[in-house]
Amino acid sequence: MKLERVIIGIMTGTSVDNIDVAAVKIQLNDNNEYTFNLLASNTYSFNNGIDSEIKKAMLNTANTSDISRLNYAISIMFADIIKDFISKNNLNCNTINAVAIHGQTVWHNPSVDNCNIASTLQLANGSVLSALLNKTVISDFRAADVALGGQGAPLVPIFDYYFLKSNNNNVIALNIGGMANITYIPQGGGIDNVIAFDTGCGNVLLDEYTRKYYNKPFDKNGEIARTGQINYNLLNELLNLDYFKQSYPKSCGRELFNLSLVENSIYKLKLTNNILYSDVLRTLTELTAITITNSIKICCKSADVIVKGGGIKNNLLMDLIKDKLNRQFNIIDSDNFGISSTYYEAIAFAFLGFLSLGSIPGNIPSVTGAKKRVVLGTISRNIS
Amino acid sequence: MKLERVIIGIMTGTSVDNIDVAAVKIQLNDNNEYTFNLLASNTYSFNNGIDSEIKKAMLNTANTSDISRLNYAISIMFADIIKDFISKNNLNCNTINAVAIHGQTVWHNPSVDNCNIASTLQLANGSVLSALLNKTVISDFRAADVALGGQGAPLVPIFDYYFLKSNNNNVIALNIGGMANITYIPQGGGIDNVIAFDTGCGNVLLDEYTRKYYNKPFDKNGEIARTGQINYNLLNELLNLDYFKQSYPKSCGRELFNLSLVENSIYKLKLTNNILYSDVLRTLTELTAITITNSIKICCKSADVIVKGGGIKNNLLMDLIKDKLNRQFNIIDSDNFGISSTYYEAIAFAFLGFLSLGSIPGNIPSVTGAKKRVVLGTISRNIS
Numbered sequence: 076m077k078l079e080r081v082i083i084g085i086m087t088g089t090s091v092d093n094i095d096v097a098a099v100k101i102q103l104n105d106n107n108e109y110t111f112n113l114l115a116s117n118t119y120s121f122n123n124g125i126d127s128e129i130k131k132a133m134l135n136t137a138n139t140s141d142i143s144r145l146n147y148a149i150s151i152m153f154a155d156i157i158k159d160f161i162s163k164n165n166l167n168c169n170t171i172n173a174v175a176i177h178g179q180t181v182w183h184n185p186s187v188d189n190c191n192i193a194s195t196l197q198l199a200n201g202s203v204l205s206a207l208l209n210k211t212v213i214s215d216f217r218a219a220d221v222a223l224g225g226q227g228a229p230l231v232p233i234f235d236y237y238f239l240k241s242n243n244n245n246v247i248a249l250n251i252g253g254m255a256n257i258t259y260i261p262q263g264g265g266i267d268n269v270i271a272f273d274t275g276c277g278n279v280l281l282d283e284y285t286r287k288y289y290n291k292p293f294d295k296n297g298e299i300a301r302t303g304q305i306n307y308n309l310l311n312e313l314l315n316l317d318y319f320k321q322s323y324p325k326s327c328g329r330e331l332f333n334l335s336l337v338e339n340s341i342y343k344l345k346l347t348n349n350i351l352y353s354d355v356l357r358t359l360t361e362l363t364a365i366t367i368t369n370s371i372k373i374c375c376k377s378a379d380v381i382v383k384g385g386g387i388k389n390n391l392l393m394d395l396i397k398d399k400l401n402r403q404f405n406i407i408d409s410d411n412f413g414i415s416s417t418y419y420e421a422i423a424f425a426f427l428g429f430l431s432l433g434s435i436p437g438n439i440p441s442v443t444g445a446k447k448r449v450v451l452g453t454i455s456r457n458i459s
Numbered sequence: 460m461k462l463e464r465v466i467i468g469i470m471t472g473t474s475v476d477n478i479d480v481a482a483v484k485i486q487l488n489d490n491n492e493y494t495f496n497l498l499a500s501n502t503y504s505f506n507n508g509i510d511s512e513i514k515k516a517m518l519n520t521a522n523t524s525d526i527s528r529l530n531y532a533i534s535i536m537f538a539d540i541i542k543d544f545i546s547k548n549n550l551n552c553n554t555i556n557a558v559a560i561h562g563q564t565v566w567h568n569p570s571v572d573n574c575n576i577a578s579t580l581q582l583a584n585g586s587v588l589s590a591l592l593n594k595t596v597i598s599d600f601r602a603a604d605v606a607l608g609g610q611g612a613p614l615v616p617i618f619d620y621y622f623l624k625s626n627n628n629n630v631i632a633l634n635i636g637g638m639a640n641i642t643y644i645p646q647g648g649g650i651d652n653v654i655a656f657d658t659g660c661g662n663v664l665l666d667e668y669t670r671k672y673y674n675k676p677f678d679k680n681g682e683i684a685r686t687g688q689i690n691y692n693l694l695n696e697l698l699n700l701d702y703f704k705q706s707y708p709k710s711c712g713r714e715l716f717n718l719s720l721v722e723n724s725i726y727k728l729k730l731t732n733n734i735l736y737s738d739v740l741r742t743l744t745e746l747t748a749i750t751i752t753n754s755i756k757i758c759c760k761s762a763d764v765i766v767k768g769g770g771i772k773n774n775l776l777m778d779l780i781k782d783k784l785n786r787q788f789n790i791i792d793s794d795n796f797g798i799s800s801t802y803y804e805a806i807a808f809a810f811l812g813f814l815s816l817g818s819i820p821g822n823i824p825s826v827t828g829a830k831k832r833v834v835l836g837t838i839s840r841n842i843s
Contacts, residue, residue, distance in 0.1 A: 135523045139516045142526050143566035143580035147606070151576070182527035192535070196527035202837045206603035219590035219839070222531070434840045453586045453839040455603070456818045 078103040080172040084425030094119040097421035115164035116418040132181040154207035173211040175428025205455035213428040225445025232258040232271040234423035245378035251386025253279040259374035271442040272323035274370035276332040283334040297391025303353030364395035377403030383416035462487040464556040468809030478503040481805035499548035516565040538591035557595040559812025589839035597812040609829025616642040616655040618807035629762035635770025637663040643758035655826040656707035658754035660716040667718040681775025687737030748779035761787030767800035
């Protein structure tokens with residue numbers, strides 16, 4: 076064994092709901108291969124109304140003092156969560172080498188703006204968290220890639236590459252979160268051959284529609300959608316979106332895929348009084364499955380498809396994806412592959428932290444568009 | 460020689476005027492003593508209207524996207540300055556181990572606010588600067604101390620301690636910038652015996668008054684003030700300020716010491732038509748000298764007083780300080796002591812970066828009020 080480190084990875088998304096925490100033992104063996112064990116994992120919620128302060132910042136209505144204060148408030152919240160996580164799981168604090176934290180994105184503008192400055196802003200201050208925990212903290216993973224002209228995202232593909240790559244088959248890592256994204260690793264390919272991009276909507280349209288029209292958080296197992304019929308007018312209208320026609324690399328978010336897109340399309344097609352809510356959900360599920368599988372088929376003609384993210388719990392969506400991919404595609408839940416589908420990103424950020432501690436670049440320029448590979452993150456050291 | 464590193468230190472104050480850059484070779488010798496050589500130094504200005512963007516942020520009128528963008532814009536500006544500095548001074552880029560940057564303070568609220576969160580915000584992102592320079596960067600020096608209940612300031616005293624301490628005499632480091640501050644190191648004392656605090660106004664009242672009433676940037680050599688008379692009513696009114704009666708630790712800024720303080724006092728005393736501008740300047744110079752020397756005399760009855768900061772160029776002020784301290788106080792310009800008075804703080808931050816790279820705490824709890832000593836700063840590594 077060349078190197079072994081235990082790192083706590085923490086992931087929070089732009090939906091400001093869950094905080095995923097994973098303690099991961101990562102090893103680099105004598106053959107220069109990475110392996111890992113998930114030691115513990117838990118999901119936490121945002122507390123003390125901090126979620127509304129974050130949303131205020133994301134809406135660009137926070138001012139200098141709000142940002143300064145929130146940066147500390149989030150750090151204190153994360154410190155409390157990590158202390159609870161260590162205690163709850165009976166982890167030996169001395170064996171934990173570092174904490175790798177994605178941080179809360181409150182602004183992300185990786186494209187050069189009118190003033191010619193791209194930027195991204197993730198809150199939680201590494202130095203503050205390190206001081207509060209007496210631990211080494213790695214934070215601010217997206218900044219360097221954006222500085223070098225990259226999108227600062229996606230960053231998980233390097234983890235996909237090292238832990239999913241195969242000499243026997245092409246591999247597609249499919250993540251179905253709010254948005255859906257894929258990482259394509261050609262059989263026996265090197266890191267520079269990796270392709271990754273957002274395919275479009277994941278659960279976002281299904282969840283938002285179900286929340287508004289059924290007052291439920293999501294369409295459990297796709298049960299409501301199964302009772303509906305595909306409306307092909309609506310389906311074709313949505314499939315006609317420019318985003319789906321663009322070639323990779325590309326990324327998307329809630330500024331495009333949101334409830335207004337669906338409602339405006341229904342209004343435009345004069346379907347408002349002629350479509351059942353369940354038909355809308357069935358159509359959106361179809362849309363999601365088609366755009367995911369079309370993206371996969373652009374990459375390759377056969378592959379092991381390793382699936383993770385909340386979308387794997389939507390049986391209808393998963394059935395449709397399987398139907399639309401022929402038998403050359405072997406679909407596997409990442410849990411069955413040995414990687415937690417729930418904590419996949421938290422584990423990936425622990426791995427990115429492992430790379431940062433070794434001054435090993437974590438971005439893939441073919442994926443993010445950055446000028447070159449670069450060491451990601453900044454390291455705040457405090458050892459009790 | 461145990462360890463030798465060349466570090467570029469960069470200091471910018473809250474007046475958003477000059478950017479002081481110093482390349483410093485720092486050594487830790489076999490007797491665990493620190494030494495340094497100043498290899499090069501230059502002063503730069505803020506460019507591209509970035510100073511007005513910074514002032515907007517300091518006035519709390521910047522929003523989330525402004526802060527995100529400014530964080531990158533400042534980083535890019537610093538990267539350009541450092542490249543120019545290395546080139547202009549014919550420094551061998553490969554011999555420079557790191558850049559230590561104070562960053563631009565845009566918010567500093569180290570006292571717990573209504574919502575029970577203290578915070579500070581220095582811009583320039585270490586990871587961005589590191590990516591642009593292909594260099595190790597240490598940044599964000601104040602955050603950890605504030606997280607542990609400290610004021611996040613002053614941080615220079617640890618440098619004062621290691622480079623000015625004496626077994627033969629007490630030492631006072633006197634810095635006369637916008638505000639004036641002193642560090643007291645008792646003869647043969649340890650780091651925990653260090654006392655440091657702001658004595659009150661330094662050049663700020665003199666400079667602001669001269670700018671408004673004489674349309675000159677400052678009272679060169681104190682020449683205008685020398686033509687005036689002390690107005691004792693005004694002097695006593697100002698000496699009566701609560702700040703001067705408080706015991707240390709204490710710190711102050713432009714929210715208290717500004718032109719309004721002077722003008723309001725003159726108005727209150729009905730002196731508006733009965734005082735010459737030169738009398739005001741003479742009185743303010745007297746005030747500054749008295750409050751500095753009273754603070755020194757609170758600390759000790761004899762000392763070597765090492766003076767730095769722009770105030771040393773004001774001959775009248777320096778003469779008054781010498782007059783008010785008896786012969787037990789030996790007053791020495793830091794330049795004569797072998798440390799540049801202009802680049803003192805930039806050199807000190809290079810030293811703080813040296814400490815951070817070695818995971819050595821940089822704060823002094825007796826000075827900042829923090830709960831304990833802590834490693835300052837965060838380290839972003841990229842080595843070409």
